[in-house]
Amino acid sequence: MNILVCISNVPDTTTRIKFTADNSAVDYTGVQWIINPWDELALTRAIELKEAGKVDKITVVSVGNAAIEATLRKALAAGADEAIRVDARAADSYATASHLATAIKQLDADLILCGIESSDYNGSSVGGMLAEILDMPSVSSVSSLEIEGESVKIAREIEGGRQQVETSLPAVLVVQKGIAINPRIPSMRGIMTARTKPLKVVADAPADTRTSISTYEFPPQKSSCKMIDAENPEQLVDLLHNEARVV
Amino acid sequence: MSVLIYAEHRDQKFNKAVYELVSLGYRLANELNTQAIAFTSGDIADDELKSLGRFGCKTILHTSANVYDDEKQLAETISAAALENNAKVVLMPHSFRGRAVAPRIAVRLKASLAQSINGYPASVQPMVVNKRAFSGKALVKENLDGDISVITLTPNTFGLHENAVGAVVQALPDNAGAPATRVLQQEVQKGKILLSEADIVVSGGRGMRSADNWQPLEELADILGAATACSRPVSDEGWRPHHEHVGQTGKVVSPSLYFALGISGAIQHLAGISGSKVIVAVNKDPEAPIFTVADYGIVGDLQSVLPRLNEAFRKHKSGN
Ligand SMILES: Cc1cc2nc3c(=O)[nH]c(=O)nc-3n(C[C@H](O)[C@H](O)[C@H](O)COP(=O)(O)OP(=O)(O)OC[C@H]3O[C@@H](n4cnc5c(N)ncnc54)[C@H](O)[C@@H]3O)c2cc1C
Ligand SMILES: Nc1ncnc2c1ncn2[C@@H]1O[C@H](COP(=O)(O)O)[C@@H](O)[C@H]1O
Numbered sequence: 001m002n003i004l005v006c007i008s009n010v011p012d013t014t015t016r017i018k019f020t021a022d023n024s025a026v027d028y029t030g031v032q033w034i035i036n037p038w039d040e041l042a043l044t045r046a047i048e049l050k051e052a053g054k055v056d057k058i059t060v061v062s063v064g065n066a067a068i069e070a071t072l073r074k075a076l077a078a079g080a081d082e083a084i085r086v087d088a089r090a091a092d093s094y095a096t097a098s099h100l101a102t103a104i105k106q107l108d109a110d111l112i113l114c115g116i117e118s119s120d121y122n123g124s125s126v127g128g129m130l131a132e133i134l135d136m137p138s139v140s141s142v143s144s145l146e147i148e149g150e151s152v153k154i155a156r157e158i159e160g161g162r163q164q165v166e167t168s169l170p171a172v173l174v175v176q177k178g179i180a181i182n183p184r185i186p187s188m189r190g191i192m193t194a195r196t197k198p199l200k201v202v203a204d205a206p207a208d209t210r211t212s213i214s215t216y217e218f219p220p221q222k223s224s225c226k227m228i229d230a231e232n233p234e235q236l237v238d239l240l241h242n243e244a245r246v247v
Numbered sequence: 248m249s250v251l252i253y254a255e256h257r258d259q260k261f262n263k264a265v266y267e268l269v270s271l272g273y274r275l276a277n278e279l280n281t282q283a284i285a286f287t288s289g290d291i292a293d294d295e296l297k298s299l300g301r302f303g304c305k306t307i308l309h310t311s312a313n314v315y316d317d318e319k320q321l322a323e324t325i326s327a328a329a330l331e332n333n334a335k336v337v338l339m340p341h342s343f344r345g346r347a348v349a350p351r352i353a354v355r356l357k358a359s360l361a362q363s364i365n366g367y368p369a370s371v372q373p374m375v376v377n378k379r380a381f382s383g384k385a386l387v388k389e390n391l392d393g394d395i396s397v398i399t400l401t402p403n404t405f406g407l408h409e410n411a412v413g414a415v416v417q418a419l420p421d422n423a424g425a426p427a428t429r430v431l432q433q434e435v436q437k438g439k440i441l442l443s444e445a446d447i448v449v450s451g452g453r454g455m456r457s458a459d460n461w462q463p464l465e466e467l468a469d470i471l472g473a474a475t476a477c478s479r480p481v482s483d484e485g486w487r488p489h490h491e492h493v494g495q496t497g498k499v500v501s502p503s504l505y506f507a508l509g510i511s512g513a514i515q516h517l518a519g520i521s522g523s524k525v526i527v528a529v530n531k532d533p534e535a536p537i538f539t540v541a542d543y544g545i546v547g548d549l550q551s552v553l554p555r556l557n558e559a560f561r562k563h564k565s566g567n
Contacts, residue, residue, distance in 0.1 A: 013495060019332055029313045037495070043332070117362075124379070128348065128354075129360075131318070137427035154484070159441055159444075160439065160441045163434075166429055177492065210353075210357075211361070214387075217386050217388075219385070225543065228543060228545050230546060233559040237563045240525070244504075244524075247447070
């Protein structure tokens with residue numbers, strides 16, 4: 001069983017976001033980059049399954065310029081066997097999915113894992129698009145993945161509950177919370193061996209895009225919080241009813 | 248031309264998010280000088296289908312095919328309906344299923360996709376939508392450059408707008424093939440207000456102190472007809488179920504009213520609640536960061552504040 005994990009390189013989640021002067025782009029100076037948290041959990045689950053002898057090989061793949069190689073090395077250090085960088089611009093979700101598809105068609109993956117969203121553009125798009133381009137089944141909001149022989153047991157969250165499902169392979173799984181609990185942190189030994197693991201670069205022609213960013217802005221500042229005396233909860237009820245009109 | 252709305256149902260009922268979607272679809276269709284058409288699949292009564300007419304939808308396409316557990320099949324079915332009706336916009340709820348199949352539909356239709364837009368588009372021709380980015384730290388205006396747009400709507404960002412018309416149900420053939428994905432087992436909690444559908448959310452953090460202290464919080468939720476939620480450490484500790492976890496790594500909610508009880512207001516928690524219209528915070532620490540995003544705040548110990556709040560809301564609800 002071969003698992004492929006799609007990795008999105010994103011700013012550390014505690015980063016303060018700044019925009020360029022005309023608000024048309026994000027100013028990335030000084031930003032620390034990390035593996036997108038859901039992709040990190042997907043990778044962690046893949047590593048756990050490999051350690052349990054259920055998976056033969058883990059490949060990580062990411063679309064972007066040479067700067068994302070540091071993030072791919074982290075994935076190798078955590079336990080992936082091989083990394084692939086598609087040397088192209090992740091210009092929008094559709095372009096990213098197209099580039100991933102080009103690379104994945106050359107590989108022999110049984111399960112392709114994507115995160116439910118990348119924490120920068122919150123697109124929630126690439127996994128489903130990739131599945132459609134590759135003409136594979138997809139299962140989304142996956143919160144548990146077990147492998148028993150040739151059979152893959154998947155649990156997904158649905159509105160107000162959970163489903164156990166099975167699907168034919170190869171398939172794309174879009175994973176979320178629960179797939180793994182604590183992200184795997186690279187060990188010293190992992191970091192050393194990562195240097196000798198293959199990181200391949202594949203080229204791809206520019207892909208079509210279907211969306212573009214017009215402008216960024218900050219959410220409106222909240223006006224200051226109205227404080228209410230703990231002895232007087234009736235005042236809160238009154239304000240919520242008559243002022244905010246939400247109860 | 249048309250605006251096609253995927254009217255998802257659960258237990259053969261439409262929820263508020265679907266009516267909200269139809270409200271938005273109707274307004275969009277008017278602006279585009281065309282009609283809003285709803286599409287739904289699976290077992291559901293005609294009367295329930297026709298209830299979409301209350302929000303301006305005249306035509307309801309219905310196939311009895313049970314295609315909704317297979318994302319590929321569902322995407323194929325909705326895309327076929329979109330092509331058949333020359334849809335310019337396909338509207339989907341931002342539910343687990345809606346967000347899963349929308350990207351597949353966008354690829355099939357060669358359309359632009361925007362997941363989880365906030366309210367009515369900033370512009371319809373050309374299509375420009377408002378969305379969150381960087382987990383709520385930024386808002387973005389995004390151009391949907393394709394000829395067709397596939398859009399999912401964040402609940403509670405457009406509202407319900409009644410516009411009663413008589414609706415006609417049109418039956419479509421069931422020509423679904425065999426699914427690739429099959430459901431082996433399903434557990435659904437009954438009789439609870441779902442976090443994703445709730446107008447009011449009552450959420451507890453580590454300040455609730457232990458799993459045994461949740462009774463008054465549940466009581467508040469009961470009084471207000473609210474859903475319950477929690478911060479991440481609370482679900483990690485096992486005090487509350489995982490599906491209640493709100494925040495960057497959990498659920499993103501956008502209720503009218505969010506109660507943050509004993510929640511400090513870490514940036515990862517705020518990522519899940521920044522779409523809330525009104526935030527009420529109760530915390531014993533006046534310096535807690537949650538007060539910088541809250542609209543109303545009470546500084547105090549929950550052990551004493553919560554029972555009093557319950558009392559006050561109960562009185563209000565009973566009209567005294
Ligand atoms: C990558 C990453 C992702 C994360 N994702 C999430 C996420 O999705 N959601 C999330 O919630 N967190 C997330 N976190 C964790 C987050 O950083 C905070 O640790 C967490 O939100 C804190 O939870 P809390 O507010 O319940 O607890 P605390 O920060 O411990 O706050 C408890 C609050 O309760 C108050 N309090 C204590 N006792 C009482 C009392 N008797 N009466 C009234 N008030 C009282 C305290 O003053 C304090 O403000 C994430 C962290 C990381 C690193
Ligand atoms: N540039 C990229 N390279 C590889 N995978 C990506 C990239 N961008 C997004 N993904 C994958 O798609 C998922 C969803 O991303 P998005 O649709 O951007 O929210 C991520 O969690 C990744 O698994």
